[in-house]
Amino acid sequence: MTNYLLHILIVCEIIIPFALGLQLEIGETGLYNFGHVAFFGISAYASALLTTHGIPFMGALFASLALAGLFAWGVGYPILRLRGDYFGLAMLGFAEIMRKIFLNESWLTRGPMGIPGIPRPSFFGVPIHTLPRFAIFYGLFVIAAAFAVYHVTRSPLGRVFHAIRDDEYSASAVGKDTFRFRRTSLLMGTLLAALGGVFWAHYITFISPSDFTLNETILALLIVVIGGRWGMAGTILATFFVIGFQEGLRFLPLPESFGRLIAPMQQMFFGLVLVLIVLKREKSWFHKGDRLAQG
Amino acid sequence: MSLFLQSLLDGLIAGSIYALFAVGLTLIYGTLHFINFAHGELIMAGAYFAYLFMMPPLHLSPFISGGCAIVGVVCLALLMDRSVFSPLRNANSLLLLIASLGISLFFQNLAQVIWGAEIRTFPFPLERGISLGPVVITPVQAWILIIAAGAIFLLYLFLKFTRAGKAIRSVSDNPRLAKTFGVETERVIRFVWIVAASLAAVGGVLYAADTNLEPHMGTINLVRAFAAVLLGGVGNVWGALIGGIVIGLSENLGVLILPIGYKDAIAFCVIILLLLFRPEGILGVRWGVR
Amino acid sequence: MKKIIVFVAIVVSAVLFLAQAGMSSGTIKIGAVQPLSGNLAVYGQGFKMAIDLAVDEINANGGIKGKKLEVIYEDGKGTAKDSVAAVRKLIDVDKVPVILGPAASTNFLAVAPICERAHVVLIGAESASPAITKAGDYIFRVFPSDKLQGKGVADLVIKLGYKKVPVLYINNDWGKGLKDEFVKNFTKKGGKILSEIPYDQGKTDYRAQLLKIKQLHPKAAVALVYVKDGAVIFKQAYELGIQTQWITGSAAKSGKLIKLAGKAVEGLIGTYPNFSTTSPQYKHFVALWKKKYGDKKIGIFAEYNYDMVHLVAKAIAKGGTTPDGIRKALYEVSKGYKGVTGDKTFDANGDVGSAYGVWMVKDGKIVTRK
Known part of the structure; x- marks a missing residue:
């Protein structure tokens, strides 16, 4: 049982950077990135491929982050020129195209078969192979990432992000190169997502294209929508809440015939929560006058 | 050569179905100004409602089942609007997008709870296609072309000659102006939902007849429809129609060059390219019908 | 005491x-x-x-x-x-x-x-x-490993007298593994593979793949499929008027296939790991x-x-x-x-x-x- 709680903790530690990245983009800068999962996937694949070909974990980690960042930089250049929902949809398209590449370029990714047997990480010779070690190792990274995000949001950079979120035109009117700041935000969000992706690959030890669908982006979106209002702490708490709910369902003593209904019913519930929160917060949420806007 | 002609025909058939999806989506976008992610689920619902009526115990004929499916989907769309979109009338389009994403997730999985994740098929008899020279068309596909063309013709008559149709066009053109001229916006919005849902239902049934049914069939069709909307220019009904056919053709002809696995990515590529280079659409004039 | x-x-x-x-x-x-x-x-x-x-x-x-x-x-x-x-x-x-x-x-x-x-x-x-x-x-x-079955399918195709076949296979470990063993054994015995066409599981439409096969006008075609996608594939092949001898492996050997695909699978031949009944x-x-x-x-x-x-x-x-x-x-x-x-x-x-x-x-x- 302790093991299973540890498992849930570790999954949370994987999802927290992923969700924090989206929070930075949506909550702080107003970039509705519906293709967030693409970067999670790119780094997961990169790290899986590098380590299965003998590159040590830490090297693969940094190479994968760099690669995801490079993709964000390249894709951001054209797509960041789009606003609002168009930006979101174009990123969604990008994510789906990436997934098709994972699926079809079998010579590289093994296609739908996925990559099994991804090695466990090791940290300068210390193997990370037990659940407590995973929890501590990933936990340290998560704390560092959260610390970084906290500082960014309180920094002058963070205030520019908020200004862009609240009113891009006035932000550019006071002489801010909004494109560059939006790109910085996308890049930071991407690096966080990429960290989660690497964690995912090396913890689960198996990845396949079906792990990187719109559903994962929706999961992060749900977390941000639930917790984003209270900033970073809210996002982290919301992650524990959502993941705990999701993983905990396995433990309910449900009859077997009911088993196949769990996953879709859980997704139905998530959908409902998204709708209800939007309905409830219609006035105050992610607009001017949000608590964060003054921060 | 026969492969090319066959792909052309298949593209046309698929495209005529996508056109029905795209018109509904563009009407919603034109009047309510948000991308309705749940449009895909209206399509899916149309197919499953028809399936429900065609299978035992009801065993109705395909045409009656299709009619029932239209009624069902219209009710569903009005319910969505009343419960979610109507309270959000003046909200940011991104909030509406997220809400519709939530609705989409909800209904997609509801369908999976009810019907399971596996592929299902309409109980049509299995028939050899009819050879027309180098190409083959199945009787079902022939029906699809006829029905899709009929639906488009009815839409044309509706928009061109009825009061409601004209009102829809004026609201989509300029909601504030239309209001000052005494057009009742809420009524028009209801009409738009009815038209969009009917077209989604018809298209969904046709799509399922041409291929098969599965709970997630809505999402990819939403993407195709959205690509068609962008091709035609947002809010442009006839642009969306032509856009749908172009998407159908480019998917089916595209796989002659690209690996087959990338077929579903073609619509996404079209979306990205259009957004980058011609966000106003290719087909110029807003609102073809004047 | x-x-x-x-x-x-x-x-x-x-x-x-x-x-x-x-x-x-x-x-x-x-x-x-x-x-x-x-x-x-x-x-x-x-x-x-x-x-x-x-x-x-x-x-x-x-x-x-x-x-x-x-x-x-x-x-x-x-x-x-x-x-x-x-x-x-x-x-x-x-x-x-x-x-x-x-x-x-x-x-x-x-x-x-x-x-x-x-x-x-x-x-x-x-x-x-x-x-x-x-x-x-x-x-x-x-x-048994498909190393054995791949050879079995190749032997069967040769025995039925077909020298040139396209092979349609499901794009996963089973399909690819079986396909590779089949191709290896078939070409070793002098057969010729016209085309190797993968397909993804769980799709609703396989006509793009089938059109490629139709284009080749093969006398026989090998389809390494499961039951459900096999049913969709054989039905759509039938509708497209593809007239060929379909040959498959063991995974599609199920009454469910016939229930789903009806006359479209009439005449289908396949191999299966055998044991005494x-x-x-x-x-x-x-x-x-x-x-x-x-x-x-x-x-x-x-x-x-x-x-x-x-x-x-x-x-x-x-x-x-x-x-x-x-x-x-x-x-x-x-x-x-x-x-x-x-x-x-x-x-x-x-x-x-x-x-x-x-x-x-x-x-x-x-x-x-x-």
Whole structure:
């Protein structure tokens, strides 16, 4: 049982950077990135491929982050020129195209078969192979990432992000190169997502294209929508809440015939929560006058 | 050569179905100004409602089942609007997008709870296609072309000659102006939902007849429809129609060059390219019908 | 004094007796990951029935050294991701020493490294990919590798007199592994592959692939498919007017295929791992099945699942309930073991051998063909 709680903790530690990245983009800068999962996937694949070909974990980690960042930089250049929902949809398209590449370029990714047997990480010779070690190792990274995000949001950079979120035109009117700041935000969000992706690959030890669908982006979106209002702490708490709910369902003593209904019913519930929160917060949420806007 | 002609025909058939999806989506976008992610689920619902009526115990004929499916989907769309979109009338389009994403997730999985994740098929008899020279068309596909063309013709008559149709066009053109001229916006919005849902239902049934049914069939069709909307220019009904056919053709002809696995990515590529280079659409004039 | 001794003796023996009773009322738990929902659920329910059949038989005959055998089922949903999660739960929470592996080679291969690393025995009854042979020391299967079946399909195509065929295959470990073995053997025998066309599982439309085949006008075409996508493929091929002799493997050999695709699969020919249906073991199995499930049709690969559970039970009886004990014992108890599906002797890689037969669809029924 302790093991299973540890498992849930570790999954949370994987999802927290992923969700924090989206929070930075949506909550702080107003970039509705519906293709967030693409970067999670790119780094997961990169790290899986590098380590299965003998590159040590830490090297693969940094190479994968760099690669995801490079993709964000390249894709951001054209797509960041789009606003609002168009930006979101174009990123969604990008994510789906990436997934098709994972699926079809079998010579590289093994296609739908996925990559099994991804090695466990090791940290300068210390193997990370037990659940407590995973929890501590990933936990340290998560704390560092959260610390970084906290500082960014309180920094002058963070205030520019908020200004862009609240009113891009006035932000550019006071002489801010909004494109560059939006790109910085996308890049930071991407690096966080990429960290989660690497964690995912090396913890689960198996990845396949079906792990990187719109559903994962929706999961992060749900977390941000639930917790984003209270900033970073809210996002982290919301992650524990959502993941705990999701993983905990396995433990309910449900009859077997009911088993196949769990996953879709859980997704139905998530959908409902998204709708209800939007309905409830219609006035105050992610607009001017949000608590964060003054921060 | 026969492969090319066959792909052309298949593209046309698929495209005529996508056109029905795209018109509904563009009407919603034109009047309510948000991308309705749940449009895909209206399509899916149309197919499953028809399936429900065609299978035992009801065993109705395909045409009656299709009619029932239209009624069902219209009710569903009005319910969505009343419960979610109507309270959000003046909200940011991104909030509406997220809400519709939530609705989409909800209904997609509801369908999976009810019907399971596996592929299902309409109980049509299995028939050899009819050879027309180098190409083959199945009787079902022939029906699809006829029905899709009929639906488009009815839409044309509706928009061109009825009061409601004209009102829809004026609201989509300029909601504030239309209001000052005494057009009742809420009524028009209801009409738009009815038209969009009917077209989604018809298209969904046709799509399922041409291929098969599965709970997630809505999402990819939403993407195709959205690509068609962008091709035609947002809010442009006839642009969306032509856009749908172009998407159908480019998917089916595209796989002659690209690996087959990338077929579903073609619509996404079209979306990205259009957004980058011609966000106003290719087909110029807003609102073809004047 | 005597009284005290008697008293102590009674207490001690009572305690011992109770402990014994307590232990024998205890159960030996093993895990099973099967696709109880999702795309492969058609198969999963059948596997479960076969496993339950064997478990009931073992428990009715006194269990394993007096303890009852119990199977903890987890739903792998037919996907690698969910199979991995299910195996993790079985290892971490239930701490089972043996897992009856998930169906479909892709899923089996995804969980194999986890079991290998956790030193938990993984045994499969329906995964055929050649890659499984080298998956690890703790990995076994009672189903023959496709190395054998790939050769079987190639022999069949040659025997039927076809020299040039396209091959359509499902893009996963099973399909690719079988396709590679088929192509290797077929070209070695002088055959020519016209085209290799992969397809993805679970799609609603395969006409793009079929048009490519139609274009080639082949006399025969090899389609390495499962039941559900096979049904869609053969139906759409029929509608497109493709007239060719379809040849397939064992995974589509199911009455469900005929129910779904009807006359579109009439004349379909395939190979399948063969075993004697006249052996006493087989007759015993059929009688047992009839008794428990009545007239319900025996599911695909049910015989393999049944053999698998019996082998595992024997191994537990011999090697104890530790994974290492079971692993060692599996080699020993399988030596010369004649199950329903024939000789189940594991080689050093945990693989078994098999004979192959030919089946075809005739008048809407599956018949064996000489």
